[in-house]
Amino acid sequence: MTATSSAAGPCAGGVTVDRSDPARRAWVAQAVRRIEADAQRSADTHLLRFPLPSEVGVDLYLKDESTHVTGSLKHRLARSLFLYALCNGWLGEGTTVIESSSGSTAVSEAYFARLIGVPFVAVMPRWTSPEKISLIQAQGGRCHLVDDAAAIYDESRRLAAACGGHYMDQFTHAERATDWRGNNNIAESIFEQLTLERYPVPEWIVTAAGTGGTSATIGRYVRYRGHATRLCVPDPENSAFFPAWCASDPSVTGGGSKIEGIGRPRVEPSFVGQVIDRMMTVPDSCSVAAMRAVEKVLGRKVGPSTGTNLWTAFSLAAEMRDAGAAGSIVALLCDSGDRYADSYYDDDWVAAQGWDLGPATEIVSEFLRSGRWPDSAAGR
Incomplete structure (x- = not known):
C-alpha cells in the first residue's frame, strides 16, 4: 500500500491509497476461470x-x-458462493474456506475448494451421515464436528479468525450470491x-x-x-x-x-x-x-x-x-x-x-x- 500527497495542499491532489496486488488479482482471475470452465x-x-x-x-x-x-x-449454491467470494475479494491463494453445513453444501464446497486449490473445513453437527462425511473427505475437505447444531455459526467464525481464513456463510449469502433474474439459475x-x-x-x-x-x-x-x-x-x-x-x-x-x-x-x-x-x-x-x-x-x-x-x-x-x-x-x-x-x-x-x-x-x-x-x- 502506498500513500502520497501533493505539497500544494489537498485540493491540488489529495491523498492516494493504492491496495492493488497484481499477483492476487491474477490468482483470482484464474480461479474464476477454473470454476467457469467447470460449469x-x-x-x-x-x-x-x-x-x-x-x-x-x-x-x-x-x-x-x-x-x-x-x-x-447444493452444487449450484457452492459454485455461486465461490464466485461471489472471489469477486468480492474475500478469497486469495491459500485462504482456508470454512463453512457451516449439514452435509451436502460442504460436499460441493469441498469440490470447488479443491478445484481452485484452497483448503476447506466443514463445521457440521456430529450426527451428519457418515456417507456425507466420507464424501467431503473424498473431495479433500476436513470435517469439524460439533455437538450442538446451533453452535455451527460461532464455531465457523472462530475457526476462520484463528487461521486467517474466510467463513463462506451460506446461510447469509445464499440468496444474494445467485443471479435470480436468470444466468442459468435453477x-x-x-x-x-x-x-x-x-x-x-x-x-x-x-x-x-x-x-x-x-x-x-x-x-x-x-x-x-x-x-x-x-x-x-x-x-x-x-x-x-x-x-x-x-x-x-x-x-x-x-x-x-x-x-x-x-x-x-x-x-x-x-x-x-x-x-x-x-x-x-x-x-x-x-x-x-x-x-x-x-x-x-x-x-x-x-x-x-x-x-x-x-x-x-x-x-x-x-x-x-x-x-x-x-x-x-x-x-x-x-x-x-x-x-x-x-x-x-x-x-x-x-x-x-x-x-x-x-x-x-x-x-x-x-x-x-x-x-x-x-x-x-x-x-x-
Missing part, C-alpha cells in the same frame, strides 16, 4: 416426468439435482425445460428450505418473468421457518430438524418469506415414508428432503384434482438416497428416532395407486 463442461440437470394415476389429471415433474458432479442441489432452467410440455407454466413449484436461497431465487424469478406459478415451501417438524413465516416474525426459533439438509433452528438471513405463497409442515415420518415409497416408481433411492417435497407435491396434486384444475407441478429432487443407507433407509435407525412409517406409507401407496389423498393427512 462449461457440465450439462444441465434433468427434469423427470413422475407418473401419477390418470385420475389425478396433473403432470408432476422432478428437477433432478442429484446428477450434478457433487450429487446434489428457476430459468425449469421453465426452459417445460417449454414443450402440455402445461409449460407450472401451477406450483415445491422446494423445502435449508438456507432459503433456492426458494428466494425461484420466488423472485417467477415474479420477474410475470408467471402465475406459486411457490410452496414445506417445512419439517421443529423447524423455525414455518412458525416464523406464519407470524411474519423472523425472530421465532425452533428446535432444529431431523430431516437432513432442510429446516433450521432459526430463520436464516437468506430466507425471504415474502416470495413464498404457501408453507406447510410435514411430519418427519411422512418425509421418510415418501422417500422410501417412490423408490419403486423411480427405480432408485432419493434423499429425505426429496421425500418432504414429494409428500407436499402429492398433496397439492390431489388438491388440484379435487378442484377440477388441470396443470403441472415441479418438485425438487435434491440428492440421491445412496447417501442415507445407514440412516433414513435403515429400519433400526428409523425406529430409534421414534418414527412409525406405517400410516404415512399407506397414504402414499394409496395415492400412487388411485390418486386419492385423505383430507386428514398432514399438509391438507
Whole structure:
C-alpha cells in the first residue's frame, strides 16, 4: 500500500491509497476461470416426468439435482458462493474456506475448494451421515464436528479468525450470491425445460428450505418473468421457518430438524418469506415414508428432503384434482438416497428416532395407486 500527497495542499491532489496486488488479482482471475470452465463442461440437470394415476389429471415433474458432479442441489449454491467470494475479494491463494453445513453444501464446497486449490473445513453437527462425511473427505475437505447444531455459526467464525481464513456463510449469502433474474439459475432452467410440455407454466413449484436461497431465487424469478406459478415451501417438524413465516416474525426459533439438509433452528438471513405463497409442515415420518415409497416408481433411492417435497407435491396434486384444475407441478429432487443407507433407509435407525412409517406409507401407496389423498393427512 502506498500513500502520497501533493505539497500544494489537498485540493491540488489529495491523498492516494493504492491496495492493488497484481499477483492476487491474477490468482483470482484464474480461479474464476477454473470454476467457469467447470460449469462449461457440465450439462444441465434433468427434469423427470413422475407418473401419477390418470385420475389425478396433473403432470408432476422432478428437477433432478442429484446428477450434478457433487450429487446434489447444493452444487449450484457452492459454485455461486465461490464466485461471489472471489469477486468480492474475500478469497486469495491459500485462504482456508470454512463453512457451516449439514452435509451436502460442504460436499460441493469441498469440490470447488479443491478445484481452485484452497483448503476447506466443514463445521457440521456430529450426527451428519457418515456417507456425507466420507464424501467431503473424498473431495479433500476436513470435517469439524460439533455437538450442538446451533453452535455451527460461532464455531465457523472462530475457526476462520484463528487461521486467517474466510467463513463462506451460506446461510447469509445464499440468496444474494445467485443471479435470480436468470444466468442459468435453477428457476430459468425449469421453465426452459417445460417449454414443450402440455402445461409449460407450472401451477406450483415445491422446494423445502435449508438456507432459503433456492426458494428466494425461484420466488423472485417467477415474479420477474410475470408467471402465475406459486411457490410452496414445506417445512419439517421443529423447524423455525414455518412458525416464523406464519407470524411474519423472523425472530421465532425452533428446535432444529431431523430431516437432513432442510429446516433450521432459526430463520436464516437468506430466507425471504415474502416470495413464498404457501408453507406447510410435514411430519418427519411422512418425509421418510415418501422417500422410501417412490423408490419403486423411480427405480432408485432419493434423499429425505426429496421425500418432504414429494409428500407436499402429492398433496397439492390431489388438491388440484379435487378442484377440477388441470396443470403441472415441479418438485425438487435434491440428492440421491445412496447417501442415507445407514440412516433414513435403515429400519433400526428409523425406529430409534421414534418414527412409525406405517400410516404415512399407506397414504402414499394409496395415492400412487388411485390418486386419492385423505383430507386428514398432514399438509391438507
